[in-house]
Amino acid sequence: MAVCLLKSPAYGQSATPNESLLVKAYELVRSNPDEAVKIGQYLLKNNPSDTQKTKFYLLLAESYWAKGDYNNSVINVFEAGKFADGAKEEEKIKILLLKSQLFRAIYLDNQSKRCLEDAAAKISELKSKEDQNFFEAKILIGNSGMYLDRQNYQKAFELLQKADKKYEPAFSKNALLRQEFYITKARALVGLAKIDSANYYLAKAQKLTKNQKNFDFLNEIALLNELSAVYFHEKQHTRAIDTLLVSMKMATQLKNEALLKVINKQLGINYLALNDKKNYQLFDNKFLKAYDTVEESEQDAVNSAYNLISQEQEADFQKAKTRYADYFYVAVGVLFFVLVAGFLLWLKNYLKKKRLKEIISYLEIRTNNPVRLQPEKRETHKKIAIPAETEQVILAKLKRFENSTRFTNKEMSLAVLAGQFDTNTKYLSEIINKHYQDNFNTYINKLRITFIIGKLKEDPNYMHYKISYLAEKSGFSSHSSFATVFKSITGIAPGTFIDLLKEETEALKQEKVNSHAV
Structure with missing residues (x-):
């Protein structure tokens, strides 16, 4: 599971009670997301403005993401988008980045890439060079994460290799961003079996943990999981298991089944390497249980995403209809919507058939062996x-x-x-x-x-x-x-x-x- 996307909002001394609560909630997102959810739900009950709703729904989406609850995260990030017309460009980019991360997690890669492209297009509208640099780095890490999730480690490494100096200003201002970059780069290096180099970046990421004011469980879990992968490569299976057990404790506190699935699988593999069949079976059973839960959650999230994308397109169409009185433009808008919806449906079926045919073809090429x-x-x-x-x-x-x-x-x-x-x-x-x-x-x-x-x-x-x-x-x-x-x-x-x-x-x-x- 990827590390957290959003940085906590900053407010001055004149912050309202709601804004102060929002800051407090963001401090809890990465360590106690259940409490952050309660705060977000409370804030939404106090008749907030549309701009505030964007922030509060975004808080909820981020909190559910930390819990591994993709379906509720999808629902809330789309709710944030509904009220984002008057929001700052920074908030709009955050919504797009979280959408991209969610779509990637539920294997909607085309939609994920489109969100990153839309986010990149908005960066030039930011007034602060610091914010521009920050979000450029986030988009780069997002693109790298896409390649890593699909096991294209070389492409991910090439992207990350060019980023060290370019985004140093952003890294110097945001330790969590620097740590996220180091972990992502280490993950690419582990995939390429460059274990010494991976160890170098993981050590740098560990140093940053010690200086954090608010402990980031998602970053720490990602760091520990990569360390365990390094130990596995080095055949230090007992050390890998100890590291994964620490990671599991944090994932359990987050109640994040998606992370627990990964951790249980890795624990099983390490116990198997030690020929400890009893513990292998124990964690393999836990992995299978988490796998079923996560698969169901992902399917719910996919269904919600498709419904919400359709609603978003319908809402965009209605706005266009209100904006243009000319029936010609309305007709063009309807036709465009129908074509897009039809194309998405065709593309979904086409990709399913193509994937199946590729697998069948793979297994049917058996002329000799x-x-x-x-x-x-x-x-x-x-x-x-x-x-x-x-x-x-x-x-x-x-x-x-x-x-x-x-x-x-x-x-x-x-x-x-x-x-x-x-x-x-x-x-x-x-x-x-x-x-x-x-x-x-x-x-x-x-x-x-x-x-x-x-x-x-x-x-x-x-x-x-x-x-x-x-x-x-x-x-x-x-x-x-x-x-x-x-x-x-x-x-x-x-x-x-x-x-x-x-x-x-x-x-x-x-x-x-x-x-x-x-």
Whole structure:
């Protein structure tokens, strides 16, 4: 989860009671968002002006964001936008930045980018150079976060690398912004496996924590999570676990399920690396529980976002209708709205179909060997000399193995398969690495995922089975391991894949009905 977007508003000594409460609320947003929500709701009950409503709804949106409640955050940030006509440009930019962050969190990337572009266009209207520099840095971090969330670490790093000196004036005025920049850059470096460099920026971010007047839980959690990722790379799993437990304590205080999902997953992975199966199962179960909660919350937020975008477009249309009495312009406005709405609907369906087709195509390219696709990156290792005749015999056995369903056996392992092939594990492992560019586990997992997707496509009944049954059918020991592997190979969760496959099947049926009708 990304760090917080908004900076607390500043008021002079003549601040009204409401403004003083607003300042107090912003001090609580990153440590006690529930209390900040109560203050925001109280402020809205006192007949505030439209300008004040913008600030108060923005406070609520920021507080719900800190709680990981995307749906309520979306609703309140759009409410803030409704009253923003008379607000300062700074407030309008804050709304756009928070919208961008929310859209990115619920995978509406196009809308997220558009908000960042709109925010960038408004920067020139700010009177203060300091504010211009601050928001330019926020937009840069937002764009970098987009690339990081989609695992394009190199692009994110290139953007951040150019920013150190350019935004130094903004960093010198705002320690939280500097810390956010360091954490974001460290995240890119961890993704690029440049661990020493990542450690350098995380150490700088840690120093800034000590000087903070108001503790920022979101920044601190992001910092601790990246530190744990570094420790994982360094195989300091016990240290990574200790760090994640501190992070979990803060995320629990925020009641942020989205953060807890990430933290529980990382704890499970570290315990697995220590071969502590009991704790791995404990945190894996917590991860799955949080995953379901967050997925439901994200879907609610997506539905709210689409409804509110439509309402916003309708409101814009009504303003245009009032502004222009000429029926020609009204007609043009209606046509434009219809075209935009139609295009958004078409684009949504097109992207769904495209995504499904890409996944299906990925799994159907199996002329020679279905498990050669997307080999995992592996470290260079010393090759073992294998007699050519032996190598060909093992390859032939692998081909027959792939055409069977023996890989769905839960007990299948490198040692078991080597025994069945009358060879040793070193020969078998070397040949799989050489010819499939995968280790044994990845090789088996790809066979299993290819197998179950084939079943889903061939037999419609499979689309109605529980995920746990599909996991067992394809040879996985648990629902969670199946879901994790499925998503790592296809790019989406199994439930989402099945939903898309159902939509595609229904669409094909409808096309056949229509063609027969014609």
